[in-house]
Amino acid sequence: MDFQLKSDQDLIHLYVAGNEAGLKELIRRYQAKIYTSIYLLVKDEYLAEDIFQDTFIKVINTLKAGRYNEEGKFLPWVIRIAHNLVIDHFRKEKRTPVINNGDDFDIFEVLGRYDESIEDRLVREQTYKDLKALIQLLPAEQKEVLIMRHYGDMSFKEIADITEVSINTALGRMRYALNNLRKMMQNKELSLKIDR
């Protein structure tokens, strides 16, 4: 039986019926997206490992208890669980992931304060195109939407529901995230051209 050809729903059915290979394939299929989503939010690989594990423990408990809602898609459901665990973690730590001054946040306000150290790091590593580093600089709400949309394969409605905002707000945050990423990438390219 080639599990890689099976749909998520078929794998879930197999797993609930007792075939552990169903879960193994689901993890293989989505582990990178889920782990990356968590890591980009918490910025700590050890913490991301813990949250990834706790996420799937919840997934297993729900599936085995027969409480999975088949109407939804598997990946967005798991991302939602992971997101809630990340939020729980930050509440316990009593800290927010990134400074946030609102949805019209200007990324260069942050870069201006830390410009020298970030500039040195990026130039030294010659990673002005390191998208991961630039994503980490985004405000939490914008990073969240980008991650859920791209890695979580979520609709804007799902994102809006999870983050408890309107669809328009979720959409606006996505636009700001993309615009800020583009500005940062353009700014780094311009800096390198001038330096040469």
Added chain:
Amino acid sequence: MMDVFTNNLNSPVIDNEMKEADAIQNVGTDEMLFYNSIRADLQQIQIRPKAETVDRILQYSKNYAG
């Protein structure tokens, strides 16, 4: 008097689908062009958890007693 019936076009499912379609359209052409240009990079920066973590998850599942 003839009664005229119209289909109710404002069902919740259709309404949500229309809102989603509007939202995607409103992201903006420039933003979507940029997003498409970085999609491959976003895929490339993905990282996986450690094999040990996955093994622990699978072991938990095997030992699940409800």
